[in-house]
Amino acid sequence: MEAAKLLEEHQAAVKRIQSQVQRFHKEKKHFRVYHGSTSSTRPMQFTKDAIVDTSDMHRLFPVNKEKMTVQAEPNVPMDALAAHCITAGYVPKIVMEFKGITCGGGFAGMSGESSMYRYGLFQNTVCEIEIVLGDGTVEIANREVNTDLLHEAGGSLGTFGIITLVEIELLPAKSHVQVQIIPVREPLTVPSMFEEATGDESIDYIDGIYFNRRSAVVMFGKLIDYAQRDTHAPLLTTKQVHWFSDTIEAHLKKHHNQISTLTNYETKGQAPTSKTESSTRPTDIPPVILTLTDYLFRYDHGAFWGGKLAFKHFHVPQNRITRAIADPFLDSRTCYMALHKSGLADEYVVQDFGIPASTVTQFIEYVSENMPDCQIFLCPLRPAQEIHIDKRFNNAVAAVRDQRIFGVGVYGRGPRDHDKFIELNRNLELRSSELLGSKLLYARTYYTEQEFWTIYRKDYYDEMRKKYKADTLPSVYDKLHADMNYWRPKRSVRGILETMWDVKVAKKSEYLLKRK
Numbered sequence: 001m002e003a004a005k006l007l008e009e010h011q012a013a014v015k016r017i018q019s020q021v022q023r024f025h026k027e028k029k030h031f032r033v034y035h036g037s038t039s040s041t042r043p044m045q046f047t048k049d050a051i052v053d054t055s056d057m058h059r060l061f062p063v064n065k066e067k068m069t070v071q072a073e074p075n076v077p078m079d080a081l082a083a084h085c086i087t088a089g090y091v092p093k094i095v096m097e098f099k100g101i102t103c104g105g106g107f108a109g110m111s112g113e114s115s116m117y118r119y120g121l122f123q124n125t126v127c128e129i130e131i132v133l134g135d136g137t138v139e140i141a142n143r144e145v146n147t148d149l150l151h152e153a154g155g156s157l158g159t160f161g162i163i164t165l166v167e168i169e170l171l172p173a174k175s176h177v178q179v180q181i182i183p184v185r186e187p188l189t190v191p192s193m194f195e196e197a198t199g200d201e202s203i204d205y206i207d208g209i210y211f212n213r214r215s216a217v218v219m220f221g222k223l224i225d226y227a228q229r230d231t232h233a234p235l236l237t238t239k240q241v242h243w244f245s246d247t248i249e250a251h252l253k254k255h256h257n258q259i260s261t262l263t264n265y266e267t268k269g270q271a272p273t274s275k276t277e278s279s280t281r282p283t284d285i286p287p288v289i290l291t292l293t294d295y296l297f298r299y300d301h302g303a304f305w306g307g308k309l310a311f312k313h314f315h316v317p318q319n320r321i322t323r324a325i326a327d328p329f330l331d332s333r334t335c336y337m338a339l340h341k342s343g344l345a346d347e348y349v350v351q352d353f354g355i356p357a358s359t360v361t362q363f364i365e366y367v368s369e370n371m372p373d374c375q376i377f378l379c380p381l382r383p384a385q386e387i388h389i390d391k392r393f394n395n396a397v398a399a400v401r402d403q404r405i406f407g408v409g410v411y412g413r414g415p416r417d418h419d420k421f422i423e424l425n426r427n428l429e430l431r432s433s434e435l436l437g438s439k440l441l442y443a444r445t446y447y448t449e450q451e452f453w454t455i456y457r458k459d460y461y462d463e464m465r466k467k468y469k470a471d472t473l474p475s476v477y478d479k480l481h482a483d484m485n486y487w488r489p490k491r492s493v494r495g496i497l498e499t500m501w502d503v504k505v506a507k508k509s510e511y512l513l514k515r516k
Contacts, residue, residue: 006059010073013057014130014138014164020052021162022136030474033158035075035102052162054104063088068170069127074104074163081168082296090170091292093119097299098332104163109442110155110389112407113296114205114221117198117380119169120387123154130165134470138164151388152464157441157479160470174223177205177295178233180287183252184208187216188361191406194218194380195357198404205295209245210376213368217248221295233287241294242301242327245375248288255285301327303335304377304411346418349374351428353408354381355437356400360408366431367410370424374412381405393438394457400436422446445480452477 024031034051057073063085064070070085070092079099085091096111105111106122107129119125128142129150139161141150153160184190190208197206197220205221240247290298316322349371355363367376383402384390390401410428414421426446429439433455439445447455456476465471 003062006061010059010165013073014132017052017054017132017162017164018136018138021132021134024052025135025472028472030472030478032474032479033162035104054162054164057104057164060084063090063170065090068172069167070170071165071167072103073165074102074107076103077101078103078106079297082293085170086173086292089173091173091296093125093169093171094122095296096122097297098303099297099300100333103166103168104158105442107154107163107166108156108158110440111442112379112381114207114219114379116407117194117206117382117404118204120382121155124382124387125169126150126154126166127169128167129153129163131161131163133161133468134473137469139468142167146468148464149468152392152461155389155441157476159473159476159479160465160468161473173292174225175292176224176226176229176235177221177290177292178224178229178287179205179290179295180220180222181248181251181285182218182220183285184216184218185214187213188364190216190218190378191357191360191380194378194406195404198380207377207379209248210364210368210378211249212375213372217252219248223292224289226289229289230287233289235289236294238294239327241290241298242330243323244298244301245304251288252285299377300332302330303332304375304409346421347414347416349410349412349414349421349425349428351410351425351443352440353410353428353432353437354384354405354440355408355432355435356384356403356405358400358403359435359437360406363408363432363435363437367408367428370427371410371412371414374410377407377409377411379407379409381407391460392457394455397436397438405437441476441480447480449477449481452480 021031029050031050031052034053035055054074056075058075058077058080059073060076060080061071065088068090070081070090072081077099078096078101081092081103082095094106094111094113094115096106096113101109101111107126110121110123112121128140131139131141131149131153133139139146139149141147141153143150149160153163182193184193187210190210194206194208197203197218200220202222203220204223206219208216208218210216236247316326353363364376364378367374381387381404383404384393384397385401387405390397414424425444429446430451432439433451438455445452461476462471465473465475
C-alpha cells in the first residue's frame with residue numbers, strides 16, 4: 001500500500017480514537033485501551049462500554065533509509081516489524097524476543113532484549129511518538145519537542161494517553177547472527193563477564209541463562225553475513241531454534257570434555273597452566289549460527305522455557321514424538337492465550353526485574369535459594385540515568401542511578417498453595433526493592449498501594465500527568481490494582497486436551513473482552 005494511502009487511513013483512525021477519548025473525558029469516565037491481545041501475564045478483563053478500541057491500528061510505513069527509521073502504529077507486532085525492516089536491509093535496534101509483543105506494548109511496557117546494553121530499552125530507540133492525550137488532543141513528542149513526555153510515557157503502561165504512532169530507530173542488517181557460547185562454573189561471576197564484554201565493539205548481543213545454581217552459560221552474538229561465519233559452527237535448524245535453551249545445553253554437553261577441564265574464563269588475566277587447559281578454553285567451543293530472524297525470536301517458542309514447564313505440568317514425557325506434536329501450540333502468542341484461559345498464571349512465576357550492578361548477585365542468590373528449580377534469564381542494560389527512568393523512582397534509587405542495570409527474568413513453577421504462591425511473588429518484589437531495583441509492571445503485581453508509592457515518586461508522576469492532561473486517566477497503580485483484583489472462579493485444568501480446546505476457542509474470539 002502506498003504511503004499516501006497509509007497516511008490517510010492512519011489519520012482517519014486517529015480521529016476516531018480522538019472522538020472516543022473526548023467523549024470519555026466529557027463524561028469524566030475512566031477507560032482502558034483495548035488492543036485485542038496481550039503479552040502481559042496480568043489477568044486482564046475489559047468491558048465494551050469502557051474501552052477505546054485500537055485493535056485495528058497495525059499499519060507499517062515504508063522504511064526511511066535516509067533517517068534509518070520506520071514509523072509503525074501501536075499494534076504492529078515484533079515479527080511483522082522485523083520482517084518489514086529486514087526486507088529493506090535494516091533491523092530495529094531493539095527487537096523483543098516474543099513475536100506477538102507490539103510496538104505500543106513494547107514502548108509502554110519497558111521492554112528490552114540482548115542489545116539493550118548498547119541502546120537502552122525499546123522506548124529509548126523510539127525517537128518520536130504521536131499520542132492522543134487524556135482530553136482527546138493529539139500531541140507530538142520527540143527529542144526536541146515535549147521531550148519529558150517522550151521519556152515519561154515510555155514504560156508508563158499507557159497512562160499518559162494513547163500512543164497512535166511510533167518512529168523507531170534502525171541499524172543496517174546482516175543475514176545471520178553467530179553466537180559464542182561460554183559455559184560458566186561460577187554463575188555469580190556472569191555480571192562481571194557481561195561488563196567486560198560491553199566494551200567489545202564486535203559484539204552486538206549479550207545475554208545468559210542460569211540453568212541452576214551450579215551451571216550457567218553466557219552468549220555473545222555478532223551480526224554477520226553467512227560468508228563470514230566460523231566454518232565449524234553449525235547452522236541451527238528451525239526445530240533447534242524452537243527449543244533454544246535445550247539446544248544450547250545439548251551443544252555444551254556435546255563438548256563436555258572441553259567444559260570439564262575449562263579454565264576459569266571469568267578470572268581476568270589468568271594464563272592457562274597447562275597445555276590441556278590452553279586447548280580447552282571456552283573460545284574453543286564452536287559457536288552456533290542462526291538466521292537473523294531466528295536469533296531475534298529464539299525464545300519465542302515455548303515463551304523462553306515454558307514449553308518444558310508445560311510438559312511437566314501435564315505429566316507428558318518429553319521426546320521427539322511428543323515435541324513434534326506439541327510444536328504448533330507453543331509459539332508465544334498461543335502460550336500467553338493459554339496462560340490467560342487456563343489460569344496457569346496462578347501457578348507459575350513469570351517475573352522480570354531490573355537490578356543495579358552492585359546488588360545483582362545478591363538478588364540472583366536470593367532467587368536461587370528460594371526457587372532452586374527455576375531458570376534465570378540475565379541481560380545487561382544501561383544505567384537508569386542514561387535511559388531516562390531515574391526520575392520516576394524515589395530517593396533511595398538515586399544512589400545507583402549511574403550503575404549498570406541488569407535485567408533478571410525469573411521463570412518457574414511456584415507453590416501449588418495459592419497463599420504461598422502470592423507470598424513467594426511478594427517476597428521477590430520486596431527483595432528487589434530492598435536491593436534498589438524494581439520489577440517490570442507487565443507482570444502480575446502484588447504490591448500494596450503504600451508499597452508501590454514507596455518505590456515510585458507519586459508527586460513527580462502526578463505532576464507530569466497533570467501537565468499533559470492525563471490526570472483523568474487511570475494511574476499506573478489503578479490499572480495494576482484492577483488487574484490484580486480481577487476475580488475469576490478457581491478452576492483446575494483437567495488435562496492437555498481441555499487446554500488446547502480452550503485456546504482454539506479463544507483464537508476465534510476477543511478473548512480479553514468481558515462477555516455478558
